[in-house]
Amino acid sequence: MQQGWTVLGLLRWLTDYFGDKGISAARHDAECLLGAALAKDRVGLYLCYDQPLQADELDRIRPLVKRRAAREPLQYILGETEFWSLPLQVSPAVLIPRADTEVLVEEALARLQEQPGPVLDIGTGSGAIAIAVAHASGQEVEALDVSEAALELARANVARNHLTERVRLRRGDLYRLDGGPYRLLLANPPYIARIELDGLMPEVAAHEPRLALDGGPDGLDAYRALAAQAPQRLVAGGWLLLEVGDGQAEAVAALLAAAGLNRIYQRRDYGGLVRVVGGCRS
Ligand SMILES: C[S@@+](CC[C@H](N)C(=O)[O-])C[C@H]1O[C@@H](n2cnc3c(N)ncnc32)[C@H](O)[C@@H]1O
DSSP, X not given: XXXXXXXXXXXXXXXXXXXXXXXXXXXXXXXXXXXXXXXXXXXXXXXXXXXXXXXXXXXXXXXXXXXXXXXXXXXXXXXXXXXXXXXXXXXXXXXXXOGGGHHHHHHHHHHHHHSOOOEEEESOTTTHHHHHHHHXXXXXXXXXXXXXXXXXXXXXXXXHTTOTTTEEEEEOOTTSOOSOOEEEXXXXXXXBXXXXXXXXXXXXXXXXXXXXXXXXXXXXXXXXXXXXXXXHHEEEEEEEEXXXXXXXXXXXXXXXXXXXXXXXXXXXXXXXXXXXXXXXXX
16 A cells, blocks of 8 residues: 555555455445544545545554454454444454354343343353343343453443443353343354364464354354253243254254253344254243
8 A cells, every 4th residue: 555545545445355365245345444434433434535545644554454464353443343233352362253143142132021120141252142131131131151362342332331220240160150040031142163163264273262163063062061961940931042063953952852842943134044043942
């Protein structure tokens, strides 16, 4: 990047450059990074397309571009993302919350509307699910993670969303659940089969925490543990609601049934894939 760029000129160049690096949303990412470096939103950027960029502005943009070209996720570079339209801080200590996970939040809210009660978010990471459920339901939510670094970030996100009175974070292990009994057990657990981890896109494989991804040899370790423990941690009529990966729904449904849960059901996301499997303790 030399001197003499206008905003639009650089945006076009970056879009091609990111495209060549295999980045799919190249124009979007270029806009976000340029916007971050210039402290402008997308409309602000649009309004100054013809503006020449100063040397100090180019100096701020350069390292961000370098990181994204190396396939570091945009959200880690920006340090934040949105989930359920709420702002969340993210870092390499936590999985970047995915929009698909909002389907799990929708399911949780529907169950709470039928009957409120204690909720536990297992493997909370950035706090995304707990924060969204507490925000939208007005209910108290407990959330745990085995990672202290994740809990620290989740704490910051809870405070940022003014939910310190409603979300209680604690260290805990999904393989040794305690507390309850709960009306809802929610989890988006690590579910990638270990052998598939290195074949994931570079943004995930090289940057997101293995602890958040590694589901053991077949990807189902956490589901086995959660299904087995759910009956003793749920109230009668309580639900275990699990996010599942592509192709895992039948196996997870079988685990819930084998653990004695019933009314097993599957819910698709807006892309048509089964994203949530749920089961009820009768
Ligand atoms: C797929 S991430 C989900 C994060 C967040 N709930 C979301 O949906 O964005 C899985 C989370 O489980 C946590 N985790 C992994 N192993 C765990 C364990 N044994 N006990 C508790 N949490 C664990 C990870 O630290 C990570 O935050």
